[in-house]
Structures are given as C-alpha cells and as structure tokens.
Amino acid sequence: MVLKLSIDEELCTACKLCQQVCIRDNIIVEDFAVETESNCFECGHCMAVCKAGAITLKSFEGHEDRISEYNSREIPVDYDDLLQLLKQRRSVRWFKNKKVDKETFDKLFEGAYYSPSAQNSQDVEFVVLDEKLDEFMELVYDIIKVQEDEFFRIKEFGDYLKDPSTKEFHPLLWGGKQLILTFSNDKTSAVIANTRIELLAYSLGLGGFYSLFILKADEIDHDRLMEFFPEIDSSKHMYSSFIIGYPKVRFRRTIPHKEINVIYK
Ligand SMILES: Cc1cc2nc3c(=O)[nH]c(=O)nc-3n(C[C@H](O)[C@H](O)[C@H](O)COP(=O)(O)O)c2cc1C
Known part of the structure; x- marks a missing residue:
C-alpha cells in the first residue's frame, strides 16, 4: 500500500476529525490516526482539519510555504461587497494600450490554485497568448471557417484577416491583445477555475x-x-x-436582466 499521508503520532490527539472528513474511509483512529486504505486522492481535508497539525500530504512536502492558517469563523468578504463586485461586472471589449504583466497574471492564477476540480484531479492548465496571439487566431480561423455561412462573425473575421484595413476592430477580439485559454479533461473544472481568475481580475481593476x-x-x-x-x-x-486587459470604457450603471428562474422542489 502506497501511503500518501505523513502522520505524526506524537502530535495526534486522536480527536477523529480526520476520520470524519475523509470521504474515502482512508483513516482510522484508535490511539492515533492511521492511514488504512490506498485510495487517498489527496484532497487534504484531513490535513486542513487537524487542530494539532499532525498530518501532511507526502507529495506536497517541501511546499510548506503554501500552507497558511486561518480563522474559519471569520469570513473575509462581505456579502454586500461581493454582490456589488458581481453587479459592476460587465463584459469589457475595449482596452487601454497597457498590457497585463507577468506579475499580475501570477496574482490571477493564484485564484486557480485554490480552485476545486473533479475528483481532485488538479489538471487545469492555462495558456496566456500575447506575442503568438495573431498566429493563434489565424489557426482558429482556419478551423472555424467551415461554419462561416452559419455565423456572420466568422465570415467577418475571415474578411478582416484578408484585409484588416476594412474593419475598425478585430471581429472576435475587439480591442483585446491578450487571451487566457483554459484546458482540462473536465469542462466544469476548467470553467470554475477561469471564473475565479475573472473575479480576481475585476478586483484588480x-x-x-x-x-x-x-x-x-x-x-x-x-x-x-x-x-x-x-x-x-x-x-x-x-x-x-477569456480576453483580458485594462478597461478603457467605464460603465456607470447596472442593466436590467431577465428574471432568474429558480425551481425549488
Ligand atoms: C460563454 C460565453 C461566450 C461569450 N462569447 C462572446 C463572444 O464570442 N464575443 C463577445 O464579444 N462576447 C461574448 N460573450 C459576452 C456576452 O455577449 C455578454 O456576457 C453579454 O452580452 C452580456 O453582457 P455583460 O457580460 O456585460 O453582462 C460571451 C459570454 C459568455 C458567458
């Protein structure tokens, strides 16, 4: 059996919280916690819940700087503040010339680092397209042009690539110059991770x-x-x-939306 956890028997107080939170029945506690099964998927809940700090995930040893204690009774974001951020969100298509730098991208990807993933696969990967954006968009057109009769935007995009001077803006990127692509085996995990980046992006303006x-x-x-x-x-x-940048247009008010249909049953 490959053990995934390091358990410090001296520190363990046998409180059983780790056993309680483990959804793989991987831990049994008698005098101290013991890993009993080999189907740990390294969700880390045992480690996160332990009051004594007696459990670590072996595969993440050396990454102790990534562990930070917090008081879970303190919710760090206010509902009204978060809702206000969501209210003020608009799709932004017009950007300043200033590009998002690497340091800022790193800050955004922190949001993805803490994102959930299906079966804890943690397999979401990102590509930031900047210098190679035009080359990539040529490839995109070459692939999607089979649908240009169905979508006028694709046709416009083709016309633009043939002669950019015929259009004021890029028909797919508008004013955008940088693009974040998200890859995963699981669609939901990818979208969740990207959404977190998007929200952090708004928090940085x-x-x-x-x-x-x-x-x-x-x-x-x-x-x-x-x-x-x-x-x-x-x-x-x-x-x-997701096309990203520093907004050039400032929106001033919210927009009426269709009622959200929620069924409770
Ligand atoms: C999955 C998805 C795909 C979208 N695709 C495009 C797109 O190809 N081009 C574009 O300009 N906007 C795109 N949008 C933005 C929507 O048009 C936008 O959300 C909508 O017009 C409402 O505006 P708001 O986001 O400011 O509320 C997309 C949005 C989503 C969620």
Whole structure:
C-alpha cells in the first residue's frame, strides 16, 4: 500500500476529525490516526482539519510555504461587497494600450490554485497568448471557417484577416491583445477555475470577456488545435477563452436582466 499521508503520532490527539472528513474511509483512529486504505486522492481535508497539525500530504512536502492558517469563523468578504463586485461586472471589449504583466497574471492564477476540480484531479492548465496571439487566431480561423455561412462573425473575421484595413476592430477580439485559454479533461473544472481568475481580475481593476467563437476551434478540430499547444496533454480540451486587459470604457450603471428562474422542489 502506497501511503500518501505523513502522520505524526506524537502530535495526534486522536480527536477523529480526520476520520470524519475523509470521504474515502482512508483513516482510522484508535490511539492515533492511521492511514488504512490506498485510495487517498489527496484532497487534504484531513490535513486542513487537524487542530494539532499532525498530518501532511507526502507529495506536497517541501511546499510548506503554501500552507497558511486561518480563522474559519471569520469570513473575509462581505456579502454586500461581493454582490456589488458581481453587479459592476460587465463584459469589457475595449482596452487601454497597457498590457497585463507577468506579475499580475501570477496574482490571477493564484485564484486557480485554490480552485476545486473533479475528483481532485488538479489538471487545469492555462495558456496566456500575447506575442503568438495573431498566429493563434489565424489557426482558429482556419478551423472555424467551415461554419462561416452559419455565423456572420466568422465570415467577418475571415474578411478582416484578408484585409484588416476594412474593419475598425478585430471581429472576435475587439480591442483585446491578450487571451487566457483554459484546458482540462473536465469542462466544469476548467470553467470554475477561469471564473475565479475573472473575479480576481475585476478586483484588480482588470476586465475582459469570454469568447464563444475561439472555443469553436476545439469543438470542430480538437487534434489540429492541440498541435499549437505541444506543452499540453492533448487529451485535454480548451474549455474557456477569456480576453483580458485594462478597461478603457467605464460603465456607470447596472442593466436590467431577465428574471432568474429558480425551481425549488
Ligand atoms: C460563454 C460565453 C461566450 C461569450 N462569447 C462572446 C463572444 O464570442 N464575443 C463577445 O464579444 N462576447 C461574448 N460573450 C459576452 C456576452 O455577449 C455578454 O456576457 C453579454 O452580452 C452580456 O453582457 P455583460 O457580460 O456585460 O453582462 C460571451 C459570454 C459568455 C458567458
């Protein structure tokens, strides 16, 4: 049996909290906690709940700087503040010339680091397209052009690539110059991770919008698309595409929306 946990028997107080939170029945506590099964999926709940700090995940030894204690009774964000941030969110398509730098991207990707993932796979990967954005968009067009009769935007995009001077703005990127792509084996995990980045971006005064048409490239010819990203396991799909930058337009008020339909039963 491959043990995934380091348990300090001296520190363990046998409180059984770890056994209680383990959804794989992986821990049994008698005089102290013992790992009993080999199906630990390294969710780390035993480690996070332990009052004595007696458990660590072996595979993350050396990453102690990533562990920080917090008081779970203190909710760090107010409901009204968070709702206000959500209210003020707009899709932003017009950006200042200033680009998002690496340090700021690193801050955004911290949000993804703490994101949940299906079966704790932690397999979400990102690509930031900047210098190679135009080259990538040419590939996107080459893949999605099969649908240009269905979507006028794709046709416009083709016209733009043939002669950019015919359009004031890029028909898919608008004023955008940087693009975050999200890859995973699981769509929901990818979208959740990207949403966290998006929200952190708003908290830093950044903005952006999701692009449906770029995602079509994955739906139409996944294998060809993935040739552009040899660094990423080609079994993963591009599930999110978010254009990001510093907003040029300032919105001033919220917009009426359709009522949210919620069924309680
Ligand atoms: C999955 C998804 C795909 C989208 N695709 C595009 C797109 O291809 N181009 C675009 O300009 N906006 C795109 N949007 C932005 C929507 O058009 C936008 O959310 C909507 O117009 C409402 O505006 P708001 O986001 O400011 O509330 C997309 C949004 C989502 C969630």
